Amino acid sequence: MDNSVYQVYEDEIQLLEEEIKLLSDKYEDIQQESTFFSDEEVLMSVKLFQREFLAEHKGHGPPLDLKAELESLQRDLSFLVKFTGIQITSHSKKTLEKTGNRTVQKHRLSGNCQSLPFSLEFQLLEVQNKENVSAAITDLSIAIESGQHSELSKFVSRNLSSYAEWCEHRRCTFLHFKAKYPNIVTLPEGQEGDHIILRNPQLPGFELMIVWKMHIDEEGTTTPVLDLLPKVPQQALEQKKASIDNAPACFRSMLLLFGIETAIENLIQVVGLEK
Numbered sequence: 001m002d003n004s005v006y007q008v009y010e011d012e013i014q015l016l017e018e019e020i021k022l023l024s025d026k027y028e029d030i031q032q033e034s035t036f037f038s039d040e041e042v043l044m045s046v047k048l049f050q051r052e053f054l055a056e057h058k059g060h061g062p063p064l065d066l067k068a069e070l071e072s073l074q075r076d077l078s079f080l081v082k083f084t085g086i087q088i089t090s091h092s093k094k095t096l097e098k099t100g101n102r103t104v105q106k107h108r109l110s111g112n113c114q115s116l117p118f119s120l121e122f123q124l125l126e127v128q129n130k131e132n133v134s135a136a137i138t139d140l141s142i143a144i145e146s147g148q149h150s151e152l153s154k155f156v157s158r159n160l161s162s163y164a165e166w167c168e169h170r171r172c173t174f175l176h177f178k179a180k181y182p183n184i185v186t187l188p189e190g191q192e193g194d195h196i197i198l199r200n201p202q203l204p205g206f207e208l209m210i211v212w213k214m215h216i217d218e219e220g221t222t223t224p225v226l227d228l229l230p231k232v233p234q235q236a237l238e239q240k241k242a243s244i245d246n247a248p249a250c251f252r253s254m255l256l257l258f259g260i261e262t263a264i265e266n267l268i269q270v271v272g273l274e275k
Contacts, residue, residue: 013066086113101128119143125192136192140164163214163222170194170212170224173261181268198268207231208247210264226255228267 081087088111097104103126110119122140126133171191178185178196186197198208209229216222228251232244254263 087111096123102126103128127190134189136190138192163216166214166222166224170214173264174212176261177264177268184268205232208267210251210267212260224260226260226263227252 088109090110092108094106095103096106105124105126106121107124108119108121110117112118120140120142123138125136125138127135174185174187174193174196175191178187183201184198186199187193188195188197194213195209195211198210200206207230209231211227211229213225213227214222215225228248230244230247251263251267254266257263258266
């Protein structure tokens, strides 16, 4: 196949990409209602595109790289379904808010895990800044159809509720310390993040990161796991290396003795971040 034929394909692909972008932009402008896409609809769309593309270029065949990429995506999807046992049958998305660099969308997924039907809902918050896009999931809920699996539905609901309560407790705790010590406490990922940073304005380069993760065991029980990660200038590190190395262990001891809120409060006072 000569280069002119390849160039024709490349030109048409570029035109298709531009058209898709224009349609996507227009769609986002008018999107207010939910849209649903099932696996069958996706496959039908792919097959329709293949038929139209092949009919238009009959006798030439599709570009090899495009065909290979499509086949690779189909193999990956098939592998994930077999490996996880999870198959998504429908998806809906509704834009709840779109102002400036902030977008909030509500998603709903329905599908099967092995033979067990389920549905999942959550809100996705995306914030665009100059460097990147940060995303956070809130209001997560999982539902299992009632019937022979009613006991499992109660299990999921109970443990999900516990997880959500701990996440809310973490959010309120972080906001409390941010409000109490606005010049010291920083929330790098916002109120939904899993860590806060303590900085002493009088000690440039010195900071303490408190990481608060959620551990879920095999029985579905949620347990908060906190740790301390110090960042210290090299000069100070050389002078007080032993104390700095022991800081995470001391913080964990305070957690056991006093609890989360008091441990964080004591940490702020002990390291001299609050006079």
